[in-house]
Amino acid sequence: xxxxxxxxxxxxxxxxxxxxxxxxxxxxxxxxxxxxxxxxxxxxxxxxxxxxxxxxxxxxxxxxxxxxxxxxxxxxxxxxxxxxxxxxxxxxxxxxxxxxxxxxxxxxxxxxxxxxxxxxxxxxxxxxxxxxxxxxxxxxxxxxxxxxxxxxxxxxxxxxxxxxxxxxxxxxxxxxxxxxxxxxxxxxxxxxxxxxxxxx
DNA sequence: TTACCGATGCTCT
DNA sequence: GAGCATCGGTAAA
Numbered sequence: 001x002x003x004x005x006x007x008x009x010x011x012x013x014x015x016x017x018x019x020x021x022x023x024x025x026x027x028x029x030x031x032x033x034x035x036x037x038x039x040x041x042x043x044x045x046x047x048x049x050x051x052x053x054x055x056x057x058x059x060x061x062x063x064x065x066x067x068x069x070x071x072x073x074x075x076x077x078x079x080x081x082x083x084x085x086x087x088x089x090x091x092x093x094x095x096x097x098x099x100x101x102x103x104x105x106x107x108x109x110x111x112x113x114x115x116x117x118x119x120x121x122x123x124x125x126x127x128x129x130x131x132x133x134x135x136x137x138x139x140x141x142x143x144x145x146x147x148x149x150x151x152x153x154x155x156x157x158x159x160x161x162x163x164x165x166x167x168x169x170x171x172x173x174x175x176x177x178x179x180x181x182x183x184x185x186x187x188x189x190x191x192x193x194x195x196x197x198x199x200x
Numbered sequence: 201t202t203a204c205c206g207a208t209g210c211t212c213t
Numbered sequence: 214g215a216g217c218a219t220c221g222g223t224a225a226a
Contacts, residue, residue: 079210080209081219082219086218128219173217
């Protein structure tokens with residue numbers, strides 16, 4: 001079943017990032033249903049996190065979605081090419097977000113293959129945040145969309161991973177964040193073939 | 201297997 | 214004008 005609104009109001013974005021591992025993410029874009037379960041996330045902890053777009057309370061046209069009440073998505077363009085999907089959490093004015101870095105696809109494989117321009121299934125179809133967004137049909141057009149609607153949502157289907165199956169380590173590609181780059185805010189399922197980069 | 205590098209455009213200074 | 218929360222191809226080993 002769809003995660004309830006209050007799930008996203010939790011002020012502990014790091015704990016939520018861990019909890020999202022194993023939850024099912026779905027999109028229904030242009031009538032095509034696609035989905036899978038989350039195997040890799042990263043937490044971005046609001047105004048005190050130098051790796052976050054909202055560090056220091058930076059409120060701009062781009063980041064204002066992060067300041068919304070938890071339960072919507074934040075989509076932005078990175079490196080001019082890749083769109084990234086984040087889950088906004090916590091309360092209004094607290095710019096917490098969780099980057100979805102990888103999923104294990106279970107639904108709508110044909111649609112995902114077509115969107116990715118691939119002819120057969122390979123792990124990199126949804127490995128890495130840019131790949132997830134592309135395979136799921138997510139773009140900036142649905143920035144700030146609610147997770148309670150019928151375009152994009154997350155379900156709990158009872159799949160869980162024990163703590164010893166989930167690794168916590170520093171985030172990827174945030175070297176500019178100084179000491180905050182070392183925080184163990186990245187979570188992933190050990191050994192899962194859809195997880196990007198260091199994986200053991 | 202690892203390592204490099206180009207693509208490409210928006211955001212903020 | 215500089216700097217990105219990246220990906221996939223190519224090259225070398």
